[in-house]
Amino acid sequence: MRQANPIGMGLVALLLGGALAVRGIAPRAIAAPEQQGDEVAVAEPMQLLRAGGTERVAELEALVAVELRNEFETTRLDLIELDGCPTLTDWLRSRRGLAFEQTAAALSRDSRVDALASLSLLFHVARSTSWSPGMFGSSEGAERLAGLFRRWLEDRAEEAAEDPLLYEPALAAALVYGHVMHLAFEGNLFGDSTASRDRGRAFLRRLAGTEGGPRTRLGIALGARYPGALARLERDGSLAGFTEECELVFPKLDGECGE
Amino acid sequence: MSELVLAKPDEDAGERSASDQVLFACAMIALGGILLGLQRQADGSFCGTGWASLAMGAAIALVPTVLSLAGLSADASPILPRTWLASISAVCGYAGLAFVASGVLLPGGPWMFAEAVVLLLVLSRRGREGEIAGLRVSRGTVVWLALFLLFRLWITYQGVRHEWAAVTFDVPLLSRLPWIPVELARVSLGDFTAAEFGIPEQGLAFAHTVALWTSGLALVAGGLWWRHRAGIEVENDRVHDTIQRLPGQLATMVELILPEDEWRELGLHGLSERQRKKRVVSLTKERVLRQIEFNRAFRIGPLPTEVTGFAREIHQVIEGYAPPALPEPELRETEELR
Numbered sequence: 171m172r173q174a175n176p177i178g179m180g181l182v183a184l185l186l187g188g189a190l191a192v193r194g195i196a197p198r199a200i201a202a203p204e205q206q207g208d209e210v211a212v213a214e215p216m217q218l219l220r221a222g223g224t225e226r227v228a229e230l231e232a233l234v235a236v237e238l239r240n241e242f243e244t245t246r247l248d249l250i251e252l253d254g255c256p257t258l259t260d261w262l263r264s265r266r267g268l269a270f271e272q273t274a275a276a277l278s279r280d281s282r283v284d285a286l287a288s289l290s291l292l293f294h295v296a297r298s299t300s301w302s303p304g305m306f307g308s309s310e311g312a313e314r315l316a317g318l319f320r321r322w323l324e325d326r327a328e329e330a331a332e333d334p335l336l337y338e339p340a341l342a343a344a345l346v347y348g349h350v351m352h353l354a355f356e357g358n359l360f361g362d363s364t365a366s367r368d369r370g371r372a373f374l375r376r377l378a379g380t381e382g383g384p385r386t387r388l389g390i391a392l393g394a395r396y397p398g399a400l401a402r403l404e405r406d407g408s409l410a411g412f413t414e415e416c417e418l419v420f421p422k423l424d425g426e427c428g429e
Numbered sequence: 430m431s432e433l434v435l436a437k438p439d440e441d442a443g444e445r446s447a448s449d450q451v452l453f454a455c456a457m458i459a460l461g462g463i464l465l466g467l468q469r470q471a472d473g474s475f476c477g478t479g480w481a482s483l484a485m486g487a488a489i490a491l492v493p494t495v496l497s498l499a500g501l502s503a504d505a506s507p508i509l510p511r512t513w514l515a516s517i518s519a520v521c522g523y524a525g526l527a528f529v530a531s532g533v534l535l536p537g538g539p540w541m542f543a544e545a546v547v548l549l550l551v552l553s554r555r556g557r558e559g560e561i562a563g564l565r566v567s568r569g570t571v572v573w574l575a576l577f578l579l580f581r582l583w584i585t586y587q588g589v590r591h592e593w594a595a596v597t598f599d600v601p602l603l604s605r606l607p608w609i610p611v612e613l614a615r616v617s618l619g620d621f622t623a624a625e626f627g628i629p630e631q632g633l634a635f636a637h638t639v640a641l642w643t644s645g646l647a648l649v650a651g652g653l654w655w656r657h658r659a660g661i662e663v664e665n666d667r668v669h670d671t672i673q674r675l676p677g678q679l680a681t682m683v684e685l686i687l688p689e690d691e692w693r694e695l696g697l698h699g700l701s702e703r704q705r706k707k708r709v710v711s712l713t714k715e716r717v718l719r720q721i722e723f724n725r726a727f728r729i730g731p732l733p734t735e736v737t738g739f740a741r742e743i744h745q746v747i748e749g750y751a752p753p754a755l756p757e758p759e760l761r762e763t764e765e766l767r
Contacts, residue, residue, distance in 0.1 A: 189462030197629035401591030
C-alpha cells in the first residue's frame with residue numbers, strides 16, 4: 171500500500187491549526203493617532219472650533235507659518251469685528267470676505283497647525299454669518315459655506331485621519347459639511363434642492379470610502395464617532411444623520427448665528 | 430480460470446494515490462476552515478469570527494459523531510482509524526462538520542442557541558439508509574444548512590447597514606407623516622447588537638466577507654465529500670493489499686469471490702490486518718458454501734416440461750443454467766438424492 175506523504179500530513183495539520191488560530195485575530199481597534207514627542211502640540215484643538223474658540227485663536231498666531239502670520243492676524247481681527255450676522259454670500263463678496271477666503275485657503279494647504287488655524291476661521295465664519303435658506307431664501311449661502319469646508323477636507327482629510335492634531339477637527343469638518351449640505355438640500359419652504367444633496371452625498375461617500383471598496387481611514391473614524399450619520403448615508407444616501415449629530419455637537423451652528 | 434486476470438490498480442506516475450486524495454481533501458477542509466474563520470473589516474484588514482460559533486459547531490458535530498461511533502447507526506462495526514492518515518482524516522472529518530455548523534450558525538446571542546438546537550436535531554436524525562444525517566448529508570440537511578447560512582448573511586448585511594434588527598419596516602401611512610417620531614413610524618423585530626454577532630466596531634466589508642464565507646463553505650463541503658470517497662478507496666487498497674499477499678491464483682479467486690465493490694458493505698473496512706484476514710476467510714467460506722448449495726439445487730432432478738403461467742416463467746429463467754460438472758463422489762450423492 172502506498173504510504174501517506176508525511177509532508178502533506180504536516181501541511182494539513184498546520185492548516186487545521188491555522189483554521190483555529192485565525193478565529194482569534196482581534197479586530198483592529200479604532201483609536202485616534204497618538205501625539206509624537208517632536209510634533210507641534212496644540213492642547214485640546216477642538217476647543218478652537220467650538221463656540222468659545224475665538225478666545226484661544228490668538229494662541230495659534232505664534233505657531234502659524236511666518237509668511238502667513240500677518241494675514242491670519244488680520245483675518246482673525248476682522249472676524250472678531252464681524253457682528254450683526256451678515257449674509258455669508260454678501261460678506262464673502264466684501265474686501266474682508268475675499269481676504270478671508272484667500273487666507274483660509276492658503277492656511278489649509280500649509281502646515282498642520284496652519285490647517286487647524288484655517289478650520290478655526292471657517293467655524294468662526296459659520297457661526298457669525300447667516301447662510302441658512304430659511305423659509306423663503308436660497309441655498310446659495312449654505313452652498314458657499316459647504317464649499318469652504320469641502321476645500322479644507324479635500325486638502326487635509328486624507329492625512330488628518332493619521333494626524334493627532336487634525337484627527338478630531340477633520341471629523342468635525344466632515345460633520346459640519348454634511349449638516350450644511352443637508353440644510354442646503356432641504357431648501358426653503360417651497361422646495362428641495364436635490365442637486366445639493368446629491369453633491370453632498372457623492373463627496374461624503376468618496377471621503378469615507380463607502381462606495382463598495384474598503385472605507386478610508388477617515389470613513390472608519392467617522393463611522394465610529396458618528397455611526398448613525400454614516401449609516402444613513404450608506405443606507406439611503408440621506409444627510410439627515412449629519413444634521414442630527416451636528417445639532418448635538420455644535421448646537422448653534424444653524425446658519426442664523428444661533429439666534 | 431487461468432485466463433482470468435483481475436485488473437490491478439494503475440501504476441501511472443501521474444495518477445494520485447488514494448492517500449494523496451485524502452490529504453488533498455483534508456487540506457481543502459482545513460483551508461475552508463481558515464476562510465470561514467475570517468472576516469474583512471471596513472478598512473480592508475482581516476479579523477477572526479470568534480471562538481463562540483466554532484465551539485458551538487464543534488459541540489453540534491460531536492453528537493452525530495458519537496451517535497455513529499456508538500454503533501447506533503446501521504454500521505455493525507465502526508471504522509477505526511488504523512493509520513496516521515486515517516487519524517488525520519478522522520480529525521478533518523470532525524473538524525469539517527464543526528466548520529460547516531459554525532459557518533452557518535449566527536456567531537453569538539440567543540439566536541445561536543435556537544439555531545443550534547434545530548441543527549442538532551437535523552444532523553442527528555437517521556437517514557433512509559440508517560446512517561446519521563450529519564455523516565451522510567441528505568437533501569433535507571443541505572436545505573436547512575442553506576437556510577441558516579442565508580439567515581446569517583442577512584443578519585450580517587443588516588449589521589453592515591447599521592440596522593440592528595432582523596427585520597425593519599416602515600408602518601404604512603404613519604411613516605409618511607413628517608411629525609410622527611421615527612420610533613413610531615418604524616417597527617423593528619429581532620433586535621441585536623454588533624458585539625453579539627461579532628461585527629467589528631469599524632464595520633465589515635460585506636461583499637468580501639460573504640465571498641470568504643461562501644468559498645470556505647464550498648471548500649469544506651467539497652473536502653468532506655472528497656474525503657469520504659477517497660477514504661473508501663484507501664480502505665479498499667488495504668483490503669486489496671491483504672488479499673494480494675495470497676499466492677497468485679488464490680488471490681485472484683478470492684477477489685472474484687469477494688468483489689471489490691462489496692468490500693465496504695461486507696465490513697472489511699477499518700479492520701486491523703489480523704481481523705481483516707479472518708474476515709476474508711470467513712466471507713470466502715460463506716460464499717463458497719452458498720455456491721455449492723446453489724449448484725446443488727440444479728441437480729435435484731430434470732425440470733418439468735409441460736408447465737404454464739407462473740411455473741413456465743420460472744422455467745424459462747433457470748433452464749439455461751448448467752451447473753459445473755461434479756467430481757465422482759458428489760455425483761453419486763446427487764444420484765442418490767434423485
